[in-house]
Amino acid sequence: MVPSGHLAPALPDAVSGSVEIDTATLASLAPDAGWRRQVLLDRELIVLATGGHGHAEVDFRALPCRPGTLLRVRTGQVLRCTPPHLAATVVRWRPEALAGLDVNVADVPPRVQLAGEDEDAVINEVSQLTVDSRRHRDTPVGRSLLRHQLTVLLLRLSTLPPRARRAARPEELTFQRFHREVELGYQHTRRVEDYADRLGCSVRTLTRACLAVTGRSAKQVLDERVALQASRLLAATDEPIARIGRQLGFTEPTNFGRFFTREIGVSPGAFRAAREQPGPGPLVRPRPPAEAAGS
Structure with a gap:
């Protein structure tokens, strides 16, 4: 287990397109060194800011980010980060990776500022997923492990922040x-x-x-x-x-x-x-x- 509050280094570059679940650095998603252009996403993302300050533009909406900011970004949206020195770990997955698992990604808030025990727990889970995606993603057992780790992460995030539930009109x-x-x-x-x-x-x-x-x-x-x-x-x-x-x-x-x-x-x-x-x-x-x- 990774020590609480510390994030394991994310994979520095994009991996094979056949991989269902992996992690990457935010910088590796940029279409160019200065993030001059938006990137059109072909996977679901969880973006966890780990250093620096800046803005993430999601579908042209500027969202302020600092360490502990977590974003959920959907397949088909466009993403750009300005200024380009914001550091973040990105968890990426293809929608079919969660097929048959009891989790609804829509329950995860689009943006949340983590703090305290919640931040420690999410950092630990993202960091462990990063380690395991590097070591085990090419084995059947490893792929199953990553699917369940991602499910746990999304279920945890779906409770943040607590939201009042009511019947829809x-x-x-x-x-x-x-x-x-x-x-x-x-x-x-x-x-x-x-x-x-x-x-x-x-x-x-x-x-x-x-x-x-x-x-x-x-x-x-x-x-x-x-x-x-x-x-x-x-x-x-x-x-x-x-x-x-x-x-x-x-x-x-x-x-x-x-x-x-x-x-x-x-x-x-x-x-x-x-x-x-x-x-x-x-x-x-x-x-x-x-x-x-x-x-």
């Missing part, structure tokens, strides 16, 4: 169902009617639920999700703008340009040109269910 349940369907279908359709049909309810019901939970209509929630994905791809990839538009269901580049400019306030080209500047500009984003519905 009908509008919240409808919004959560709508949100899940949007995640599955936003690249194919931006018609609220299509989602209402899938959920077996009326457009009015969806709009009323979205207004109650987020203060925005169902159409606004849907368009914000498309604009967020467009912003991620423009910021973190070199895909041609027209191709990004086609991926999101726009057959004509001009239609995509008008949509993006309306939602974000600048054209796709201007947004991409400014992507290496700190804070790429205002971005309207949908709130995830845990934030939107409250708890």
